[in-house]
Amino acid sequence: MKHYLGVDVGTGSARAGLFDANGTLKGSGVCAIETLRPAPDFAQQRSAEIWTSVCAATREALAEAGVTPGSVAGVGFDATCSLVVSGENDAPVTVSPEGEEDQDVILWMDHRAMGDAEEINAIGGEPLEYVGGRISPEMELPKLRWLKRELPESWSVARRFWDLPDWLVHRATGEETRSLCSTVCKWTYLGHKGLHGEGWDDGFLETIGLGDLAEAGHAAIGQSLAEPGAPCGTLTEQAASEMGLLPGTSVAASLIDAHAGAVGTLGVALGNGDITTRLAIIAGTSTCHIGLTEEPVFVPGVWGPYFGVVLKEYWALEGGQSAAGALIDAVIARHAAAAPLEAEAKGQGKRITDLLDARLTTLAEETATLTADRHVQPDFHGNRSPLAEPWRRGAISGLSLESGPDDLALDYLATVQALAYGTRHIIDEMRNAGARFDTLVMSGGLAKNTLFLRETADATGCTIVVPDQREPVLLGSAMLGSVAAGDFESVRSAMTAMCGQGATVAPRGGDIAAYHDRKYRVFRRMQDDYAAYRTLMAREETDR
Known part of the structure; x- marks a missing residue:
């Protein structure tokens, strides 16, 4: 064999x-x-x-x-x-x-x-x-x-x-x-x-x-x-x-690496479907959003259109967030409750996010709406797209004097939601320019985070597909080897044979969608506000 x-x-x-x-x-x-x-x-x-x-x-x-x-x-x-x-x-x-x-x-x-x-x-x-x-x-x-x-x-x-x-x-x-x-x-x-x-x-x-x-x-x-x-x-x-x-x-x-993730996932459970309606999201330390179009689509602030970089004869668009898993880690690490909770998680053989997920369920039956007063602007390491402004920095709004694990759980949830709104912003700009993405195929470390999947589906209104394959990035690279060896005539044919199946997460819609619409408007307002603060401070420097 x-x-x-x-x-x-x-x-x-x-x-x-x-x-x-x-x-x-x-x-x-x-x-x-x-x-x-x-x-x-x-x-x-x-x-x-x-x-x-x-x-x-x-x-x-x-x-x-x-x-x-x-x-x-x-x-x-x-x-x-x-x-x-x-x-x-x-x-x-x-x-x-x-x-x-x-x-x-x-x-x-x-x-x-x-x-x-x-x-x-x-x-x-x-x-x-x-x-x-x-x-x-x-x-x-x-x-x-x-x-x-x-x-x-x-x-x-x-x-x-x-x-x-x-x-x-x-x-x-x-x-x-x-x-x-x-x-x-x-x-x-x-x-x-x-x-x-x-x-x-x-x-x-x-x-x-x-x-x-x-x-x-x-x-x-x-x-x-x-x-x-x-x-x-x-x-x-x-x-x-x-x-x-x-x-x-x-x-x-x-x-x-992100494009290998796209190769390893875009064909999951595709059948005779249209690959140009899918957006691969490779979510790890950072996040990349890669989709294919048959004609070049120009999106301000989104990388591309790139010809032939994933599949022959297709153009690719690439959005991204410079910090995703790294952002979650940073927000958790800066909180006073993080160290003792991390020690507790280690003692149980779990991740700290597992304990935070469990803690959220004790605060409310529907956890998504716990953050009505807690908002995160996630550009801690700049905005890769669609604003394409690496000078941007992040913010957390709605802090109180609380410093315990429940407060950390709110920071964690609001950060996960902020990443979802960043993805929504990228998708909105791609669609406005003519792309037709409506399904997100998720891979990377955050694809194992149930909360991240749920909030991304609900915030974007897109169905999410999670591959059964536990190593889709490695699979994408292995497909390259199969084509170079002459055992498949193209990367596309290797994808058809090797990508396999996956599970789906559907957006819940209704009141949850309306809640995320409001939060998304706050997200966009916080981006505008940060730019305004920077302008004010630049004027102060000029006035001296």
Whole structure:
């Protein structure tokens, strides 16, 4: 029997999963990755550690599955859209202001380049039309601009700049083909113009101060591109030995981790349905909202339209929230009742959110309406979309002198609801521009949170589908390997065969929907108010 390996490199760990041709998970493994934070808004990693973790996770998956390396026909990689900088002979080039040589990765969530993003947006250019009109500091060109200015020695010795998913393919195969997914979504490559460098806008690169990236036919950022799932080479002797696989195993063009989640979920229980009515929500540390359209749909503040980054011939829209699970964690951690409740949860072998869920049910039979006076503005780490304003910050309204666990439960519920309203805002803007999304396919850690699912369904009015598959992101990457191995003719056909079924959560409507409508108006008002506060303070500075 053939198997396909999916490797997912997230923010805090590398994971690997082995699947058969029906999408059944046979074995998995995980290995942690350290994040280093030398300054506020900085987040760095080491590519060498990432690769070591990938290999450890792969070996663990093989051992758990009990399969031979020879049964693995193809490998697919996905990862966060982090920046990797390489020098001569693929040596790491430091991205750290402290100069640590092995810290060669700027993590996706690093916001050191906010000023550069704003300057690029002020300059403008055609590529910005395909990222919602505004480039994000989480994308690579602002980070490269920062690197060139702030670390000129690193810039001078750098030979290649990689998105992490592409670097993994390169590390595994020695080849330099980049995926459309990474280059289009995070590097402003216009994928609809071709696969051989035609999509780079050299005038734009020159105007924003990165014209040297066009030298040598764009060798530093990608001369040859491929659709996700296309063969990109085979495992080298070294990589195969490190991973516990066989040299010559097919390796596919990669995906960004959220897009792997879209591949692993959009086909769940779809049958003959229309995939363009579905929005994949990958909800973990952050949240990504990815949907497909047959024609380009331009939505201000929403990334895309991106051509060919998920499925061939389809355009993709990508909304997102820069903090989701991370926001829930932060709101809980700052509360006085968190530490004792966390200790209680640990003693019971549970998560603190399990205890908060239970506590809410003791406060009212219908818990959704407990937050009539408690409201959260969730942009603690900026607004990725649809406002596309990374300078925004969050707020909690309706606080009292209470500081016990019941008060923490209200903060928790209001935060979950605020994330749901953020999703509603994104969907509203997509629909206003012509998209037809009415079903949300949920994956990621928060897909296991029953309260999060219920509040999102009720707040958006959309039906939610939760895959039976417990590792849909890994499955999405494994599908890439199955296509590269030649066992499926396309990613779409692999989705049909491997996505499986799922459960549904329907919106309750009625009085609950009306309650969320009112809360949503408060949510939007709080966004407007924060912008007004910022304007007032800017005027104060000007008056001095």
